[in-house]
Amino acid sequence: MQIILVSSDYRTRKNLNVGWPHLVGAAFVLLVALALTATLANYLSLKYAATSDHPLIRSILLADQHEKAREQRQQIQDHINSLAVKLGEMQAHMLRLDGLGDRLAKVAGLKPQELPSASPPGRGGSATPSTPLSMDQFAKQLGELQRTIDVKADQMTVLEALLVEGSAQRKFLPTLPPVENINYTSNFGYRIDPFTGHQSFHEGVDFAAETGTPINAAASGKVIYAETHAAYGKTVDVDHGNGLVTRYAHASELLVKEGDLVVRGQRIAKVGSTGRSTGPHLHFEVRLNGAPQNPARFLSVN
Numbered sequence: 001m002q003i004i005l006v007s008s009d010y011r012t013r014k015n016l017n018v019g020w021p022h023l024v025g026a027a028f029v030l031l032v033a034l035a036l037t038a039t040l041a042n043y044l045s046l047k048y049a050a051t052s053d054h055p056l057i058r059s060i061l062l063a064d065q066h067e068k069a070r071e072q073r074q075q076i077q078d079h080i081n082s083l084a085v086k087l088g089e090m091q092a093h094m095l096r097l098d099g100l101g102d103r104l105a106k107v108a109g110l111k112p113q114e115l116p117s118a119s120p121p122g123r124g125g126s127a128t129p130s131t132p133l134s135m136d137q138f139a140k141q142l143g144e145l146q147r148t149i150d151v152k153a154d155q156m157t158v159l160e161a162l163l164v165e166g167s168a169q170r171k172f173l174p175t176l177p178p179v180e181n182i183n184y185t186s187n188f189g190y191r192i193d194p195f196t197g198h199q200s201f202h203e204g205v206d207f208a209a210e211t212g213t214p215i216n217a218a219a220s221g222k223v224i225y226a227e228t229h230a231a232y233g234k235t236v237d238v239d240h241g242n243g244l245v246t247r248y249a250h251a252s253e254l255l256v257k258e259g260d261l262v263v264r265g266q267r268i269a270k271v272g273s274t275g276r277s278t279g280p281h282l283h284f285e286v287r288l289n290g291a292p293q294n295p296a297r298f299l300s301v302n
Contacts, residue, residue, distance in 0.1 A: 076135075079135050079139070082139070083138070083139060083142065086139075086142050086143065086146060089146060090142075090145070090146050090149060093146070093149045093150065093153055094149070096153055097149070097152065097153055171219060171220045171263075171264050172219050172220055172221060172240045172241055172242075172244070173219055173240070173244075173298060174218035174219040174240065174244070174246045174286055174295070174298045174299075175218065175219065175298050175299060176216065176217075176218045176219065176264055176265055176299075177216075177218070177299055178207070178215050178216050178217070178218050178246075178248060178282060178284050179207050179209050179213055179214070179215060179216070179271065179282055180213075180214075181209075182207055182299075183207060183208045183209075184205060184206065184207065184208075184296075185206045185207065185208045185281060186202055186205065186206035187202070187205055187296070188202060188203070188204060188205050188292075188294040188295060188296060189201065189202060189294075190202070194278050195276065195278075203285055203292035204247065204249075204283050204284050204285035204286070204292065204295060205283075205284055205294075205295050205296060206281050206282065206283050206284075207281060207282045207284060208280075208281050209271040209280060209281060209282055210271065210280060211252050211270075211271055211272055211273065211280040212252060212253075212270050212271060212272075213270065213271040213282075214267045214270060214271075215236075215248050215251060215267070215268055215269040215270060215271060215282055216265050216266060216267055216268065217238055217246075217262045217263065217264060217265065217266045217268050218238075218246050218264070218284075218286075218298070218299075219238070219240050219244075219246065219264050220240065220261075220262065220263045220264045221238040221239050221240035221241065221246075221261075221262060222238065222239050222259070222260070222261055222262075223236060223237070223238055223239075223256050223257065223258055223259060223260040223261075223262060223268070224237050224238070224239045224245070224258060225237035225258060226254050226256055226257050226258050226260075227258075228274065228275075229249070229275060230275070230276075231275055231276045232247070232249035232250060232275045232276070232283065233249060233250045233251065233272065233273075233274025233275025233276070233277060234249075234250070234251040234252065234253070234254050234269065234272065234274045234275070235247060235248065235249045235250075235251065235275075236248045236251065236254060236256060236268050236269050238262060238268070243288055243289040243290075244286070244287070244288055245286075245287045245288075246284070246285065246286055246287075246295075247283075247284065247285035247286075247287070248268065248269055248282060248283075248284060249275065249282070249283035249284075249285070250271075250272055250273055250274050250275050250277045250280075250281060250282065250283050251269035251270055251271065251272045251274065251282075252269075252270050252271060252272025252273070252274065252280075253269060253270040253272065254268075254269050255267055255268055255269055255270070256268045256269070286298055
């Protein structure tokens with residue numbers, strides 16, 4: 001590109017040759033100048049805005065501050081909502097743990113006054129430098145506590161199942177005395193037969209009791225025999241499962257029949273002196289797969 005410069009009287013002229021390098025350089029200088037001008041203007045405007053009391057500038061600054069404050073409040077509220085959800089879940093788990101604790105206490109045979117107090121335990125120690133928890137740290141510890149509660153709840157559920165199973169099994173063991181005020185008149189094992197005077201094996205134990213005294217089931221089970229036996233007189237046999245059977249003999253009256261289901265402690269007969277007997281008493285046997293067992297060993301577990 002060629003530029004011709006002419007004087008005002010047209011007497012002289014000057015030719016300038018402008019190439020691409022000159023144009024690029026001029027454009028670069030112009031851009032740098034514009035950038036510097038814009039930076040200077042922005043700096044001056046911010047400095048002026050910070051010290052100016054002009055209503056329009058103040059409103060713009062306040063609007064920006066309000067927007068930032070609103071965003072911060074929204075973030076805090078979101079954190080609070082998240083913590084509230086976790087707190088609600090923990091409260092639900094605590095109610096579940098309370099229910100499990102009550103049921104476990106009942107299975108274990110504990111009374112309410114024997115349970116630990118619900119008041120917070122005492123804590124203390126020397127004063128040490130401390131820093132407040134941040135929201136993230138608090139949320140992390142809350143989450144860890146929730147996971148711990150979940151694990152404890154699962155453990156207590158398993159423990160409850162085991163205790164309930166053990167309690168159910170105990171209900172089918174003949175550990176409850178069949179009559180009140182136990183008074184042994186004849187033990188299990190070899191003795192002198194009261195009718196023959198010879199030594200014979202006594203397959204149960206005898207309890208002294210007045211005629212009409214209630215006879216209770218030593219454990220839950222099913223009545224498999226409720227009739228009059230030639231030697232045992234009026235007799236009730238109860239099957240407790242797993243080959244375990246109890247026998248209640250010499251009764252004056254039977255209160256159940258074959259096929260009845262009875263529960264531990266239920267009245268099934270009344271003491272008498274029927275069959276091969278010298279007087280009112282209860283003959284009580286425990287048999288395992290048909291073999292006689294010492295009833296005293298079961299009753300001592302109660």
